[in-house]
Amino acid sequence: SVYFNVIIWYIFLFEKVLGFFPPSVEEISKDGKSWLVCTSCLPFCTCICLLSALHVLHFLPLPGSEIAVYEGDILLRRGRRSAINCDSCLWPKSQDGLVKISPGPLLFLAITERSWIADALQEISTLTCVQFVNRTTETDYVYVERGCWSYFGKIGGRQAVGLVKNGCMDKGAIQHEMNHALGFIHEQARSDRDRFVKIMWEHIVAGNFGKMNSKNLGLPYDYSSVMHYGAYDFSSTPGKPTIVPVPDPSIPIGQRDGLSNLDVAKINKLYKCNCCSSVLPKPKGSFSSVNYPSPYPNNSNCLWLIRIRRSKIFLQFEAFDLQRSSDCSSDYIKIYNGNSKSSPVLLDKYCGKGPLPSLVASGSTMLVEFASDESITATGFRASYNRGFNLKTQRYLAVRNICIPIDVHNSLHKQVLP
Numbered sequence: 032s033v034y035f036n037v038i039i040w041y042i043f044l045f046e047k048v049l050g051f052f053p054p055s056v057e058e059i060s061k062d063g064k065s066w067l068v069c070t071s072c073l074p075f076c077t078c079i080c081l082l083s084a085l086h087v088l089h090f091l092p093l094p095g096s097e098i099a100v101y102e103g104d105i106l107l108r109r110g111r112r113s114a115i116n117c118d119s120c121l122w123p124k125s126q127d128g129l130v131k132i133s134p135g136p137l138l139f140l141a142i143t144e145r146s147w148i149a150d151a152l153q154e155i156s157t158l159t160c161v162q163f164v165n166r167t168t169e170t171d172y173v174y175v176e177r178g179c180w181s182y183f184g185k186i187g188g189r190q191a192v193g194l195v196k197n198g199c200m201d202k203g204a205i206q207h208e209m210n211h212a213l214g215f216i217h218e219q220a221r222s223d224r225d226r227f228v229k230i231m232w233e234h235i236v237a238g239n240f241g242k243m244n245s246k247n248l249g250l251p252y253d254y255s256s257v258m259h260y261g262a263y264d265f266s267s268t269p270g271k272p273t274i275v276p277v278p279d280p281s282i283p284i285g286q287r288d289g290l291s292n293l294d295v296a297k298i299n300k301l302y303k304c305n306c307c308s309s310v311l312p313k314p315k316g317s318f319s320s321v322n323y324p325s326p327y328p329n330n331s332n333c334l335w336l337i338r339i340r341r342s343k344i345f346l347q348f349e350a351f352d353l354q355r356s357s358d359c360s361s362d363y364i365k366i367y368n369g370n371s372k373s374s375p376v377l378l379d380k381y382c383g384k385g386p387l388p389s390l391v392a393s394g395s396t397m398l399v400e401f402a403s404d405e406s407i408t409a410t411g412f413r414a415s416y417n418r419g420f421n422l423k424t425q426r427y428l429a430v431r432n433i434c435i436p437i438d439v440h441n442s443l444h445k446q447v448l449p
């Protein structure tokens with residue numbers, strides 16, 4: 032339709048300048064203003080006038096409407112193509128060190144749609160210092176609309192972002208669009224992308240695979256980013272990939288399960304957050320306190336988000352030694368049945384050298400929190416997780432989806448049990 036408009040516009044000019052269809056258009060003066068009047072060939076000229084006006088509105092740089100769509104889902108304003116190289120495109124930090132973004136009312140959405148969005152944004156809030164709060168008096172805020180698109184970085188005022196559409200309801204897809212609003216480009220548009228992927232230009236619908244002069248934050252290229260295109264996105268030829276990882280073409284790209292570990296690190300670095308957060312997205316793995324088995328530092332506060340696709344999570348501690356205190360108010364481990372600190376508690380503050388806890392989440396996410404105060408440390412903990420029972424973890428007392436080993440549960444500190 033753009034090209035059609037251009038053609039119509041030139042027919043209009045041709046007609047007007049050369050009098051190709053005289054006397055179809057003439058200018059008359061009325062109240063000192065110029066008016067275009069179609070005097071003959073009325074239907075044809077009316078059509079041309081309307082299309083031309085639409086064309087002018089669409090292409091002339093008008094204040095507040097300098098918008099172009101880029102790479103399929105990014106709305107760009109003129110002069111804002113420098114990726115995350117734009118300090119004024121970042122959301123401001125409040126005095127408490129948090130970046131607060133008001134998502135605006137979500138009232139027009141169905142309850143399930145709202146819960147998907149809340150879940151996706153909650154994960155960003157849990158792992159970074161970017162917090163989504165209800166709007167009060169903020170003048171700059173995002174406004175959730177239907178669609179699957181976003182502006183790039185903060186543009187000021189009420190800023191729409193499309194989060195609700197088929198194909199845009201995966202947690203990672205919602206986070207993808209919100210990440211654009213936070214100032215992030217597509218991963219495969221990074222300035223150094225040619226070292227990591229090959230763009231298959233011969234299979235591409237034009238215009239979606241440009242490279243940008245990006246600020247890469249000193250962090251590695253991330254195949255598992257929610258900001259990375261999938262191998263077949265925008266392919267012009269069915270079955271032919273548009274992006275191939277190099278040198279190993281089998282590396283998966285384009286996941287939309289949720290923020291990757293590096294996605295979290297990049298948000299925390301761009302916004303100078305003081306957060307110690309990790310994502311554990313593999314079906315099984317292990318993790319430990321900082322410096323383990325050497326003593327963990329004072330004033331440490333770390334989160335691990337375990338996220339397994341379509342599976343329950345089983346977590347077992349293999350070593351545990353934290354400073355003992357009454358109510359475990361000094362150093363502690365706390366575990367949530369979900370992806371945020373507002374999720375139900377699986378294991379309340381736990382410390383000392385007690386029996387090794389084992390737990391199971393009812394869903395596919397589990398959040399582990401570790402905190403230490405300003406004095407006295409210990410060697411810390413080491414834990415492993417997987418998606419199934421094994422012989423070691425079969426003896427469980429299951430209470431409201433909370434599974435505690437039978438020989439452990441009587442001695443847990445502040446354990447949440449009926």
Ligand SMILES: [Zn+2]
Nearest residue numbers: 104105207217
């Ligand atoms: Zn995008």
